[in-house]
Amino acid sequence: MKVLVKSGRVVDPANNLDEKLDILIIDGKIVELAPNIDAGDAEVINAAGNIVTPGLIDMHVHLREPGQEYKEDIISGTKAAAAGGVTSVCCMPNTKPVIDNLPIAQFIMNKAKFEGSANVFPVAAISQGQKGEILSEMGELLEGGCVGFSDDGLPVKNGEMMRRALEYASTFGAPVMVHAEEMSLVADGSMNEGYVATELGLKGIPNVAEDCMTARDIMIAELTGGHLHICHVSTKGSLDLIRQAKARGVNVTCEVTPHHFSLTEEAVRGYNTNAKMNPPLRSQEDLEAVHAALADGTVDAIATDHAPHHIDDKNVEFELAANGIVGLETLLPLTLKLVADKVISLSKAISLLTYRPSEILRIDRGTLSVGAIADITIINPNKEWEVTEESLHSKSKNSYFIGYTLKGCALKTLLAGEVVFSRE
């Protein structure tokens, strides 16, 4: 089967490409990039006036299946991904049961392969049951298709356990992805510690809860040489630590989320449970530090931490509400806003959504090189659209941005050359 993506502005940072080109796809692979390709009988997708990029990669997604299908499942979650222009997601292991053994990972990959609308690369648990006691069978999990390890929202408390996890994972060249948080300093906080929390009478989570764990894990990474990936960094202090560590040559990478680069703790006012996250939305100073870290290369990836929650889990008192928001379908416009606001260039933005995460995960995606699998996103950067519950493909509607008009969206999403999402 032949597909020709015609006349789009092709932005492929891995190949330093930003020009108007046609892309010829045969049998799901990219075979040629050139101006004015004449492909005869190929199915033509007109991308004139739009941006054509490698399919976006979101390395931090909660698909909730198995176990919490009332919030999201593999079908709905990957549909949301495709609608957001995302062709590959890493699903986090905090499912029920936990992704800590190959059969569970295989179940997810198989279901995604046959019924999903995006590639799913599981991130398995560091420890069995995310209990922080015994390592998961990392070798077999990697062999079977998992791409990294994380105990996600249950950070590995025991220092030796984290050391051994980094050492053991490095045997196989896999990243250990951490939610860096010292839970004893979180105590029972429910939002960022500071003036807004004081005013609202909500218990605060200080930046130091994140920073001290970031510091510990960086030091352990330095000791072991293992690849440490720090998820959803939200504080200035942690970004400083990561910047310094990188300068020393420590094998550390990190991601930031659209909500942490778009919103501050002020969003919590009115006890808005869709502004309740972990890590929490921080101060203006932290938001500016995230922007600076995006600009100076400290940040390696933008990931959503897509966290679907049923209305019943959010429509409660603030301190009881579940953490997180859905993010797959607002990833693109919020990232393009960074470009519009001149925080980063378009090419930089696309690199943080494509080949940089593919490098971290060591997966063969994220570029438009000849021979690559034709995962492609066609972006209309100018289309304004209102985020509504109906417009979201995710099963859960817990977006802070409901009611907002955002600019930019995926027009078409191609998975191995096949259109899996198309917007009118």
Place this chain on the structure above:
Amino acid sequence: MTFNHKHIIGIKDLTAEELTFILDTSISFKEINRRDIKKVPTLRGKTIINLFFEASTRTRTSFEIAGKRLSADTINISASGSSVVKGETLEDTAKNIQAMNPDAIVMRHHASGASDYLAKRLDCAVINAGDGMHEHPSQALLDAFTIREHKGKIEGLTVAIIGDITHSRVVRSNIYCLTKLGAKVRVAGPGTMLPPGIDKLGCEAYTNIDDAIKGSDVVMMLRIQRERQGAPLIPSVREYSRFFGLTHQRLKLAKENVIVMHPGPINRGVELPTSIADGPQNVILDQVENGVAVRMALLYLACGGEKLQD
């Protein structure tokens, strides 16, 4: 003036003019409370529900008496005796109550924001009787009423509030109320009990209570919750009392005609020695008495009661 708030969630939402209006309205209610026959027909036919998710004696009784003296039908619901223990959500509990058509719900809840949550979902008036560590507006109003009664004014006074500032909704409401009415508010307590950014609410924060008391017109002591002892916040009640309890010597640092307040319940011998709790400067029971009057005013305004008769 007209009072245009359907709900009374926090002092933060009210203007100085509105606060003064509530205090002025309370004066006539106080007079009713001292009559032989303490009942007026103002809210006859109105139904007020006291929905208390947290133990409370003073506030609940005060609201109940306030409603009854205005001839409203007041019903008390406490969480332990309700469907809450069966796992019903706050919204469902509230909507079930609303289905019985009350005119106002007075709510006490352990979660900050709970009254705001309810007000956004219900049609009847919601009066916040204390939500978590957020606000306790009727307490601040009765405190302001009491201060005004004793000092003749609020503007220009210095009020020191001492105790666990972090966990106190009384403090937050009092800071808003007193500063809007022109007073200067100082808060003081151990570092573990002073939340970050509290000064941005409009007060000065101290860790040395002598500095806070110096030159004050009003000293308001907060109850130190004994259950916090041993938690990381304070080493012991004994040590707390020594450094953060009121003494006669410390009280001498205040203005000569200082009044001592406490929202209750008092821990005698901890934040306040008996000799001061019962001493000439104390206005603690005036606060309780005024609480009924202020709450009558709030219910009257929230229920849109017709012009007060007689």
